[in-house]
Amino acid sequence: MKRTLLATALLAGSMILCPAAFAAETFGIGSAAPALDIEHWVTPSEKAGEPVTKFAGGTVYVVEFWATWCGPCISSMPHLAEVQEKYRDKNVRIVSISNEDLKTVDAFLQQEGPGGKKFADITSAYSLTTDPDGSVYEAYMDASGQQGIPTAFIVGKDGFVEWVGHPMSMDEAEEGDVLGKIVAGKWDREAFKQEYEEQNRMQMLMQQVGQLAQTNRMAEAVKLVQEELGKTKSPEIKEQLVMLVQNLKLSAGMVDDEVKAYFKGQLDSIKGNPLEVGRFGYLIYSAIQSGADVGDLSADAIKALEDNAGDAPEQYKAFLFNQLAQLHEVTGNVDKAIVAQQQAVDLTEGQAKKRMLLYLEELKGPAEKTDAAEKTDAPAEK
Numbered sequence: 001m002k003r004t005l006l007a008t009a010l011l012a013g014s015m016i017l018c019p020a021a022f023a024a025e026t027f028g029i030g031s032a033a034p035a036l037d038i039e040h041w042v043t044p045s046e047k048a049g050e051p052v053t054k055f056a057g058g059t060v061y062v063v064e065f066w067a068t069w070c071g072p073c074i075s076s077m078p079h080l081a082e083v084q085e086k087y088r089d090k091n092v093r094i095v096s097i098s099n100e101d102l103k104t105v106d107a108f109l110q111q112e113g114p115g116g117k118k119f120a121d122i123t124s125a126y127s128l129t130t131d132p133d134g135s136v137y138e139a140y141m142d143a144s145g146q147q148g149i150p151t152a153f154i155v156g157k158d159g160f161v162e163w164v165g166h167p168m169s170m171d172e173a174e175e176g177d178v179l180g181k182i183v184a185g186k187w188d189r190e191a192f193k194q195e196y197e198e199q200n201r202m203q204m205l206m207q208q209v210g211q212l213a214q215t216n217r218m219a220e221a222v223k224l225v226q227e228e229l230g231k232t233k234s235p236e237i238k239e240q241l242v243m244l245v246q247n248l249k250l251s252a253g254m255v256d257d258e259v260k261a262y263f264k265g266q267l268d269s270i271k272g273n274p275l276e277v278g279r280f281g282y283l284i285y286s287a288i289q290s291g292a293d294v295g296d297l298s299a300d301a302i303k304a305l306e307d308n309a310g311d312a313p314e315q316y317k318a319f320l321f322n323q324l325a326q327l328h329e330v331t332g333n334v335d336k337a338i339v340a341q342q343q344a345v346d347l348t349e350g351q352a353k354k355r356m357l358l359y360l361e362e363l364k365g366p367a368e369k370t371d372a373a374e375k376t377d378a379p380a381e382k
Contacts, residue, residue, distance in 0.1 A: 029162070037131075062154055078122055080125075084125045091157075163178050305324040324340040
């Protein structure tokens with residue numbers, strides 16, 4: 001069930017944000033699930049099941065929020081149908097809730113979906129509903145501080161919330177098959193609660209840090225992350241926060257011995273990985289461009305790029321030579337920058353080659369002017 005801040009962000013990218021701002025959580029993991037006061041049960045068929053007015057003991061419910069305008073929600077529909085079929089005989093009910101009007105939902109269901117089937121047929125396996133007054137959305141999404149859809153809440157056999165997340169990940173092996181464990185009575189609710197609350201704190205932290213960074217208040221951003229670093233108990237999140245602190249300090253030009261030691265260690269850990277070496281080179285280049293004194297980190301990055309560029313897979317070579325050229329330029333060695341960029345040009349084609357050539361011409365401009373000036377100043381031959 002571990003997930004890095006980066007992975008969380010990536011997954012958030014597959015969700016559509018709703019207008020609601022972060023709300024103070026009034027319920028979460030381990031809280032009693034609010035009753036489903038839903039206005040329209042669009043698919044109350046024998047297959048989908050009768051409307052749920054209260055949570056029956058011994059049954060696991062997946063309460064999922066969606067909308068017709070939400071691409072990721074629509075993409076999740078075939079998966080929800082598969083999950084319902086898989087757990088149909090194991091007392092699992094999936095209830096999917098929109099807060100749009102019935103006319104909008106009915107019109108959507110008549111549209112053609114994957115495989116040429118209408119969405120009405122695709123979703124007929126589970127209970128598709130709509131609740132225009134938004135009361136259920138408020139009771140679940142707003143109350144728990146959720147911002148994006150699709151979001152699923154798994155309500156356990158005792159009527160308490162066991163898990164909250166993206167519906168596509170509730171039965172993935174990578175996530176430990178959450179739904180399967182809940183159905184089998186092997187789920188550790190308290191352990192997940194601690195992780196979930198810490199991840200929520202991290203998301204709030206990242207928003208605050210982003211706002212501070214955008215207004216160039218980097219020292220405040222660093223302090224904020226360092227304070228959180230002292231609070232968190234998760235070794236994985238501690239590692240992520242340490243990385244964030246060092247990157248913030250580097251970007252802000254706060255390059256002390258701790259920063260240098262950290263990035264030297266990072267460079268040691270990516271030896272032989274040309275793509276990561278290239279990214280490291282770009283990170284150092286960007287820091288120098290922003291005015292940071294990175295000390296000998298620039299020389300370390302240049303050496304790593306030189307060691308990796310020649311033997312890298314073909315698809316990475318131009319990228320590495322380009323990064324090498326940029327670092328040579330910002331550290332004052334234009335001649336070496338021109339040599340490296342020429343190699344990048346020679347390795348590319350099409351539009352990429354044109355972009356590489358533009359930079360090469362920029363590099364050669366000052367050098368050619370210098371040569372011309374030197375020839376002009378030289379004594380005339382007799």
